[in-house]
Amino acid sequence: MDEDRTIKKISELRKTIEYHNRRYYQQDAPEISDAEYDRLMRELQELETRYPDDDIDSSPTQRVGAAPLSKFSSFSHPSPMLSLANAFFEEEIFEFNNRLKRMASVDKISYVAEPKLDGLAVNLIYEKGIFTKGATRGDGATGEDITQNLKTISSLPLRMKKSAQAAIPDFVEIRGEVYMEKEPFEKLNRRRREDGEEPFANPRNAAAGSLRQLDSKITARRPLNIFLYGIGSIQGISFSTHWEILQALSGWGFPVNKLIEQAPGINTCIEYFKRIGDMRNTLPYDIDGVVLKVDSLALQNTLGNISRNPRWALACKFPAQQATTIIKEIIVQVGRMGTLTPVAVMEPVNVGGVMVSRATLHNEDEIRKKDIREGDTVVIQRAGDVIPEVVKVVDPDKKGRKxxxxxxxxxxECNSEVVKLEGEVAYRCVNLACPAQLKEHIRHFASRGALDIEGLGEKLSAQLFDAKLIADPADLYFLTKEKILELDRQADKSAQNLIDSIARAKNPPLDKFIYALGIRHVGERTAKLLAERFGSIENLMAAEMEDLTIINEIGPEIASSIVEFFHEPKNKAVMKKFANAGVIPQKKEISNNAPLAGKSFVFTGAMKSMGRNDAKDIVENLGGTVQSGVTKKTTYVVAGAEPGSKLDKAKKAGIKIISEAEFLKLIGK
Ligand SMILES: [Zn+2]
Structure with missing residues (x-):
């Protein structure tokens, strides 16, 4: 390839990858597979090393992280990052409005109302449309330079888009909030627990911890997101309202929260505050209130600042989802990997509409730090849907504490020795036959992400185990209805249902089966990779270190964990039992001959014969893909009962729409 063509190719690849980043991260409607995306990225990286150019700073390859820093350098914000005054009661919101009306001598003030995200405020510098520097808020005047880490956030444009709303300024400071959504947060914590690392207390801590990593390659693997909501100093263009700024930000390609609204008066603001408060728990991210900002920038200027707070903005906080209760006792639970976790058992109490009687205390260090003891009166809180935690002890100086x-x-559980491994905060029971671990193992095997055995919850699997009816997951397949009926309080019908659902789990998808085995460090994603690579459980069992480490995402730690697992005599015996029971995981074969290869589906509305997840599994097993939204590349839109807006979109785009019956025919049912 000659140089001109290579340069053109580089620029095309950058545009293509940024386009797919937006489809994936902002619109939740990917058009290409992860493998295809990785291929494009690798090609670009290779070309960039051979032909370095001036635009490399805004290249999508910058998002994978750079060499670790020894410390962050400090960064002076060109214009200060102010903090907002808080309001906790409705009266305070009315007072705020009255005060501003008096000061500005007007009858009515227009606001912009925004959800207040519980994340980390950042300041981003764009010069001639290119992201050049980014920093934490710090004390408002000086923060930490975290440019490399911010670049790894996929939804943050490294280059501003040309827009009809506003020209690209020569220089601009853009303000926003980095946050982590609740679901990826839970996943991250699950993985950390499995790996023996300390889980994060809440999404905010996880976001802050990830953003302040000296090794940006670690940040790149964390599911961080960003919303932009304002500007600091700007050169080259000007605005007259805050709302205009938000439109411009959106036009330039920045993620702007869709819940932000114009509010023509204070009553609309109050209504907004209540409405957003009601939907708080249904949002994918944590918010702790709403922010009101005077819309007119001229009026903002007139009002000015008081100490470090702008007079023209107010953070209206939701009542905290906290409650006070007493710790009855502190128990220690043993997890699947043998990790010991202290848990507070409390007098049941209502926190934000949910009855709570247990709170995780994470680990010994955490308990020491907060000095939590049995019998203490404590404040507990729930952040979003996260497990409740103890905030503090109410009267730590009380006499006669335990x-x-x-x-x-x-x-x-088993009285075996407990060890604390080097570099880990958690204590672990080392006994492989520890009943607590075995019970957890069985529960994990039957859980939803694994073999999804309906009717086999935590209680029943523990009951079966304690009655010595099962000792490991393979024993499940040898259960009979009669044996289950020997247990207390087992109805004939539910026993039969359990036997049926175990029978249905005899030919599980290979990736789910691998995940279900509970191999240390092997989560759902790794299990998928292994299933694709090895095709059968026999091949995986025979794999050596080299066969495993050749896979891109599998390091020596995961590889040795897999090899050790299948070499352990106890596990060998269990695998043999699976085979004797006739458990044969389905091989994953996706070839171009697969009936749905190259076809992509979008589902809208409810299906009668199957759930959304079942439909997705079927399509993927037949080689097709399922998209969450309609795109140019959608082959079919399957319309169930009461289809949503996707149907209209498909009609407009001229995409083939089929009914559930037609879909069933297509998949040969
Ligand atoms: Zn034990």
Missing amino acids: KEFEMPDKCP
Whole structure:
């Protein structure tokens, strides 16, 4: 390839990858597979090393992280990042409005109302449309330079888009909030627990911890998001309202929260505050209130600042989802990997509409730090849907408190030795036959992301285990209805249902089966990779270190964990039992001959014969893909009962729409 053509190719690849980033991260409607995306990225990286150019700073390859720093350098904000005054009661919101009306001598003030995200405020510098620097808020005057880390956030444009709303300024400071959504947060914590790392207390801590990583390659693997909501200093263009600024930001390609609204008066603001408060728990991210800003920039100027707060903005906080209760006792639970977790058992109390009687205390260090003891009166809180946690002890100086909590040196379940591995905060029971671990193993095997055995919850699997009817997951397949009926309070019908759902789990998809085995460090994603690579459980069992580490995302730690698992005599015996029971995981074969290869589906409305997840599994097993939204590349839109707006979109785009019956015919049912 000659140089001119290579340069053109580089620029095309950058545009293509940025386009797919937007489809994936902002519109939640990917058009290409992960593998295809990785291929494009690798091609670009290769070309860039051979032909370095001036535009490399805004290249999507910058998003994968750079060499670790020894420390962050400090960064002076060109214009200060102010903090907002808080309001906790409705009266304070009315007072705020009255004060501003008096000061500005007007009858009515127009506002912009925004959800207040519980994340981390950042300041981003764009010069001639290119992202050049980014920093934390710090003390408002000086923050930390976290440019490399911010670049890894896929939804943040490294280059501003040309827009009809506003020209690209020569220089602009853009303000926003980095946050982590609740679901990816839970996933991240699950993975950390499985790996013996300390889980984050809440999404905000996880976002802050990820953003302040000296190794940006770690940040790149964290599911961070960003919303932009304002500007600091700007050169080259000007605006007259805050609303205009938001439109411009959106036009330039920045993610702007869709819930932001114009509010023509204070009553609309109050209505907004209540409405957003009601939907708080249904949002994918945590918010702790709403922010009101005077819309007119001229009026903002007139009002000015008081100490470090702008007079023209107010953070209206939701009542905290906190409650006070008493800790009855502190127990220690043993997880699937043997990790010991202290848990507070409390007098049941209502927190934000949910009855709560247990709170995780994470680990011994956390308990020490907060000095939590049995019998203490404590404040607990729920952030979003996260497991409740103890915020603080109400009266730590009270006389006659119980003695400090101590982690047991023996496993509370099996009395085996407990060890604390180097570099880990968690204590672990080392006994492979520990009943607590085995029970957790069985529960995990039957859980939703794994084999999804309906009717086999935590209680029943523990009951079956304690009655010595099962000792490992493979024993499930040898259960009979008669045996289950021996247990207390087992109805004939539910026993039969359980037997049926276990029978249905005899030919599980290979990736789910691998995940269900509960191999340390092997989560759902790794299980998928392994299934694709090895095709059968026999091949995986025979794999050596080299066969595993050759896979891009599998490092030596995961590889040795897999090899050790299948070499462990106890596990070998369990695998043999699976085979004897006739458990044969389905091989994953996706070839171009697959009936739905190259076809993509969008589902809208409810289907009668199957759930959305079942439909997705079927399509993927037949080689097709399922998209969440209609795109040019959609082959079919399957319309169930009461289809949504996707149907209109498909009609407009001229995409083939089929009924559920037609879909069933297509898949040969
Ligand atoms: Zn144990």
